[in-house]
Amino acid sequence: MPALSFLLAWTILAAGWEIGAITGVLNPDILPPPSVVIPYIFQGPGAAGIGSQQVTYAEAIAKTLARVMIGLSLGLMAAVPLGTVLAVVNPVRQLIMPMIQTIAPIAPVAWVPVAIALLGIGDQSAIFVVFMGVFAVMTLATAAAIENVPQELIKTARSLGARGHRLWLWVMLPATAPSLLTIVRVNFFAAWMAVLAGEMAGINSGLGALIILGQQQFNMRLVMTGVITIGVLGFAIDR
Amino acid sequence: MAELCFEQVSKVYAGHPAVVDVNLTVPSGSFTALIGPSGCGKTTLLEIAAALIPATTGRVLLGGKPITRPGPETAIVFQHHNLFEWMTVQDNVAFGLRTQGISRHERRLRAGKLLADVGLIDHAHKLPHELSGGMRQRVAIARALVLNPQVLLMDEPFSSLDYQTRRVMQRYLLAMWHHAQATVVMVTHDLDEAIALADQVVLFSGSPGCIVETIRIPLERPRQPEDTRLQEIRAHLRHHLEKEVALGEFTAAELAALRREGMTADL
Numbered sequence: 250m251p252a253l254s255f256l257l258a259w260t261i262l263a264a265g266w267e268i269g270a271i272t273g274v275l276n277p278d279i280l281p282p283p284s285v286v287i288p289y290i291f292q293g294p295g296a297a298g299i300g301s302q303q304v305t306y307a308e309a310i311a312k313t314l315a316r317v318m319i320g321l322s323l324g325l326m327a328a329v330p331l332g333t334v335l336a337v338v339n340p341v342r343q344l345i346m347p348m349i350q351t352i353a354p355i356a357p358v359a360w361v362p363v364a365i366a367l368l369g370i371g372d373q374s375a376i377f378v379v380f381m382g383v384f385a386v387m388t389l390a391t392a393a394a395i396e397n398v399p400q401e402l403i404k405t406a407r408s409l410g411a412r413g414h415r416l417w418l419w420v421m422l423p424a425t426a427p428s429l430l431t432i433v434r435v436n437f438f439a440a441w442m443a444v445l446a447g448e449m450a451g452i453n454s455g456l457g458a459l460i461i462l463g464q465q466q467f468n469m470r471l472v473m474t475g476v477i478t479i480g481v482l483g484f485a486i487d488r
Numbered sequence: 489m490a491e492l493c494f495e496q497v498s499k500v501y502a503g504h505p506a507v508v509d510v511n512l513t514v515p516s517g518s519f520t521a522l523i524g525p526s527g528c529g530k531t532t533l534l535e536i537a538a539a540l541i542p543a544t545t546g547r548v549l550l551g552g553k554p555i556t557r558p559g560p561e562t563a564i565v566f567q568h569h570n571l572f573e574w575m576t577v578q579d580n581v582a583f584g585l586r587t588q589g590i591s592r593h594e595r596r597l598r599a600g601k602l603l604a605d606v607g608l609i610d611h612a613h614k615l616p617h618e619l620s621g622g623m624r625q626r627v628a629i630a631r632a633l634v635l636n637p638q639v640l641l642m643d644e645p646f647s648s649l650d651y652q653t654r655r656v657m658q659r660y661l662l663a664m665w666h667h668a669q670a671t672v673v674m675v676t677h678d679l680d681e682a683i684a685l686a687d688q689v690v691l692f693s694g695s696p697g698c699i700v701e702t703i704r705i706p707l708e709r710p711r712q713p714e715d716t717r718l719q720e721i722r723a724h725l726r727h728h729l730e731k732e733v734a735l736g737e738f739t740a741a742e743l744a745a746l747r748r749e750g751m752t753a754d755l
Contacts, residue, residue, distance in 0.1 A: 404540045405570040408558045409631070410587030419586070423574045 320379025332391025
């Protein structure tokens with residue numbers, strides 16, 4: 250049933266766009282209609298760009314996805330231990346929390362110049378931007394998730410003999426697991442946005458760069474291909 | 489079974505005294521109810537007895553030995569069931585056995601037997617959220633009893649249940665108590681609950697909490713609420729509680745005004 254409603258929603262969106270193009274309400278040169286873009290996607294958009302900046306469609310997708318996944322995984326691997334320490338060790342919290350709180354609101358794209366200067370153009374930079382985009386927020390959310398475990402639940406577990414690593418493994422981890430899953434899910438979107446912004450702002454490969462190349466060559470079919478791909482992939486992965 | 493003894497126990501939270509100089513002996517195998525206004529430190533006392541928080545001064549002895557860390561001799565049940573939502577009923581009940589390093593096979597056996605004893609065996613493989621409020625609290629009690637504790641500490645265990653369920657749960661607790669042979673200390677706000685269950689009722693006065701009176705109820709259980717001896721005790725307890733609540737609620741000036749109006753003649 251939900252699948253059907255999504256299909257319907259997409260059909261209406263595509264139909265509206267198509268009608269807009271036919272009636273001239275939407276300029277088909279700027280917004281090429283689905284009847285143009287969809288065959289273009291299936292035929293496989295040709296490589297765009299020149300020389301080392303050349304981007305193929307499949308490569309762009311693979312690169313962008315890999316960057317998101319690696320950056321998100323690294324972010325999670327750093328955030329969970331650090332968030333845990335912040336929640337538990339008060340002196341560390343006093344010292345580190347203000348730093349994390351300062352990093353958290355920085356837009357990931359602001360890290361692009363830093364990343365390129367530090368790591369050059371390429372995967373490392375993109376992963377760095379994703380990492381910086383999610384790490385601080387995930388750390389704060391992990392600390393909050395641990396603090397939200399009810400004191401009485403912990404006391405109950407302790408009175409039943411759980412302590413040390415067993416208390417963490419058997420009670421704290423499962424009690425925070427639902428929050429941690431939500432954190433990953435929410436931050437997947439942040440990572441997805443971060444990598445695209447990074448790719449558009451100078452890391453010249455991936456889906457974001459594909460769109461910029463389409464813009465530079467006034468190849469609006471390529472731009473729309475990129476936009477649709479971003480939407481569909483983000484939607485599919487979140488399922 | 490062993491006697492539980494509070495010796496001059498005080499607790500200070502950030503300069504603010506919560507309980508002051510509590511001396512209380514709970515005879516082995518008896519049932520004691522703690523009654524008093526909110527915030528008089530009754531919960532604090534239970535948590536000190538369970539070694540979940542340290543006393544600022546004084547100590548709690550079990551069978552003559554000081555309690556210093558949470559152990560299988562004492563178990564605690566809170567108002568909220570605090571079941572582990574991700575575990576089945578059986579795994580919840582077996583949790584105490586698991587922390588003691590008892591084998592999976594024996595855990596299953598002992599938890600299963602306990603669940604059968606308390607009439608919950610049909611729910612052994614359900615998750616807590618699939619149970620009713622009363623059942624969840626029964627599972628919480630079973631989980632506390634799995635290590636055969638000498639002392640069972642209960643902090644308003646039934647106060648989140650509706651009236652009828654609460655009455656049923658009290659009878660159920662009496663049966664469990666006979667079976668488990670534990671020394672029970674229960675914090676409650678429900679006077680009827682206290683006089684229906686307890687061998688002694690300990691009256692607390694407001695913040696900082698201290699004991700003002702200990703009343704013994706040497707009557708057989710199950711007790712009839714209509715019993716005139718119980719009614720007398722009940723009236724006495726009610727008077728004390730209302731006075732304490734009034735003292736906590738109103739300033740001296742307000743109380744004087746109320747007294748002039750004749751509103752607090754009995755306080």
